[in-house]
Amino acid sequence: MELFSMDFSTLFTIENLIAIVIGTLYGLLIGALPGLGATIGIALILPFTYAMSPLGAILLLVAVYQGAEYGGSISSIVLGVPGTPAATATVIDGSVMAKKGYPGKALGYSLTGSYIGGLVGALVLMTLTIPLSTVAIKFGDPEFFLLGILGLVCVAGLSSSDIPKSIISVLLGLLLGMVGLDGFTGSQRFTFGSLSLLDGVSMIALLVGMFAVSEVLFTLGDLNKRYVTESKNLKTKLTWKEIKMVAKEMIRGSIIGSFVGVLPGLGAGPASWFAYTEAKRASKNPETFGKGEPNGIAAPEAANNGAVGGALVPLLTLGIPGSPATAVILGAFLIQGIQPGPKVFETHPDLVYGIFWGFLVATIAMYYLGKYTTSLWARMLTMPNYALTPIILIIALIGVYASNMNIFDVWVAIVAGVVAYFMKKLDFSLPAFILAFILGPIIETSLRRSLSLSDGSFSIFFTRGYSIVILILILFLLGAMIFQKRNPKGKSKDTEIPNL
Amino acid sequence: MGKKCSILVITFLLLATVLVACSSSTKTNENSNQSGGEKNTSDYPNRPITFVVPFSAGGSGDIMTREVAKLAEKEFGQTIIVENKEGGSGAIALNYALSKPADGYTILNHSSTLPLTMASGEIPFEAKDIQPVATMVSNYQVLAVPKDSPFITFQDFVEYAKNNPGKLNVVSSQTYGTTHIFSLKIMEEADINFNYIAYDGGSEALTRILGGNGDAITSSGEVVQQQVESGDLRLLGVSSAERLPTHPDVPTFKELGITSIDDELIWRAYFVRPGTPEEIVEKITEVLRKVSETPEFKEYAKNTNQDIYFKTGEELTEVFNNYYEDGKELFESIKK
Secondary structure: OHHHOOOHHHOOOHHHHHHHHHHHHHHHHHHHOOOOOHHHHHHHHHHHHOOOOHHHHHHHHHHHHHHHHHHHHHHHHHOOOOOOHHHHHHHHHHHHHHHOOOHHHHHHHHHHHHHHHHHHHHHHHHHHHHHHHHHHHHOOHHHHHHHHHHHHHHHHHHOOOOHHHHHHHHHHHHHHHOOEEOOOOOOEEOOOOOHHHOOOOOHHHHHHHHHHHHHHHHHOOOOOOEOOOOHHHHOOOOOHHHHHHHHHHHHHHHHHHHHHHHOOOOOHHHHHHHHHHHHHHHOOOHHHOOOOOHHHHHHHHHHHHHHHHHHHHHHHHHOOOOOHHHHHHHHHHHHOOOOOOOOHHHHOHHHHHHHHHHHHHHHHHHHHHHHHHHHHHHHHHHOEHHHHHHHHHHHHHHHHHHHHOOHHHHHHHHHHHHHHHHHHHOOOOHHHHHHHHHHHHHHHHHHHHHHHHOOOOHHHHOOOHHHHHHHHHHHHHHHHHHHHHHOOOOOOHHHOOOOO | OHHHHHHHHHHHHHHHHHHHHHHHHHHHHHHHHHHOOOOOOOOOOOOOEEEEEOOOOOOHHHHHHHHHHHHHHHHHOOOEEEEEOOOHHHHHHHHHHHHOOOOOOEEEEEEOHHHHHHHHOOOOOOHHHOEEEEEEEEEOEEEEEEOOOOOOOHHHHHHHHHHOOOOOEEEEEOOOOHHHHHHHHHHHHHOOOOEEEEEOOHHHHHHHHHOOOOOEEEEEHHHHHHHHHHOOEEEEEEOOOOOOOOOOOOOEOOOOOOOOOOOOOEEEEEEEOOOOOHHHHHHHHHHHHHHHHOHHHHHHHHHOOOEEOOOEHHHHHHHHHHHHHHHHHHHHHHHO
């Protein structure tokens, strides 16, 4: 196998190893800063790669990518502020567990999840690149539409005990996702003449507002509280028993992440939500989700790191970036004078296999560097609330501003925070709302394109192989949901405490 | 309770201060519009210059601007700051650049899409709101089909479309973008009708055509270059004035009888606010010209599969206005 026949001395050079270490540390930091995600992080460090060798340059960038996807969970867990959009699902259980006094454990679950996700992503990249890309490319608009619907069905049924309320949440999310320019006709929808709304409501502003700002409003009720009083709770070490408990969901999340990552246009954000809802659906105790359930941290984190390896698949095999971050990495390839795509395996085999192995090394580096740096972050929670709350608010709002340099987004975050505060109080489902907001534009455009392709005929959704598979999956889930509602398996109604 | 209240009040006061400070800084900028501009034209530039990019960091426009900034710093003898103001189909960046004084310290990057989004009415600006300074690079556009497509030549494509109006699906990027105008011109002059299906970018459209979800693709040459080389896609025609040296057997659209497509290119350019003093515009033009002639910039263009395309002054204004007028006319016709 060519994978093993490469010359490893070209990989383990000082330059490459330094690139991986620096990239990982920088990625962890960028990911942990709210508002700055992998894409911005990679773009900012891109100019430094011009003078490097092609392999070193790409490894630096994939290390940043991998590091940032884990780093995003740090502020999600410690501050309750999603560090990256893909780390939003982690906030739900991560910040609850941290605030129960176990920030170290929560970070440990997230780190282990990210590590496993990264490894699975790397394995997928190394072994399944060619077959996966041929499957992924067959996914057209009808499949994307049905995948979006599948996502909504999952989240509407599972994220709240009150189905009508979560359906309302889904509808509100879809509605908010419609704001902005209509991609087909160019007409403005619900923009009220504001230039800032032409591209719709900023996702980062909305996510940070809904989680961080609303959390700040909640903590105002108890400002003298100190979340962590024992420093031994800052350690990120997990016992074998704890790892075994989340192993299944980590693997499942990793696979979901790797596959969703391969599909251009979906990426790590939806992947982590899919993993979260799937973990909750499969769980024997779904009521523990939202109250610091380890699986609720490990699954989405495994998924968003799995998506990193997945996103590199179409980039390397087709020259098509699967996520905004890989679009920037594509730029780095071009600057080096290398065009990734069907021919790169013949023209630059050493580079491709170097990236494969280097990616694996970067994932391992992420685990160890993450392990020794993240307990520092957990110390934040030893501060009492009256000091911590203003810090969270300021960091969140600066992050929102930094993401787009637009003060309008800061207002969006504040309004979203106030609205989310009331939504939580009234037991509406925030995950349902947010996933609908993320998937709404994907669902809408792919529906309209599908119908345009089929000349208005709906048969396009059930005459294609992959479409039928997804359709059956949707029907199966709906059936299972209805069945579960009618026969609650021995679970008495009053233990079902509403989540979020 | 008292403590709680006071912290609440302090938090919101802090917030208010930050927000007010930010909004008042925009006001100062507006005020300086009137006072600035006239003086200091001879020693331009005497402070850092800002390049505003309407796309996210890492996009094609951003990568070019960072390359230009690196090379132009030496020529200007001043630091150049690259700011990304993405969103609103470029309107956010445009609005931001126009809020700065017309003194040449704020230079806007944009592409041939700008006159088109203006023409479509998608953004609330018109051609007179911006002054083009110089284009830097360009890319031709293509009509391509998958390798197993029955269409061997452009004539096959046209014939099928004539016999089956509205049956062909042509995937492409963006509504009201350069490839949209290009597709509309093909439809108009060949007197055919196909479905123009817009994706969020060239690479998304490419995925669809490779997956068999579409009959043809219109895109920039760089998007499909790899697949054309590997034989997965077949070019039916190119938008450049001359045949491509790399594909001498592919006809240009002008040869195919679509005369309105003559050097219909996607280009990337720099703009300033109208009213910027003449000497300053000249200085910027000169610097950009020198940048476009450096071996580093040529290397960049080659690596990113683009051609050097340096147009300035009258010539560029004409190109810009042509795109604007074409856009006005063709987009009007499809809106009906």
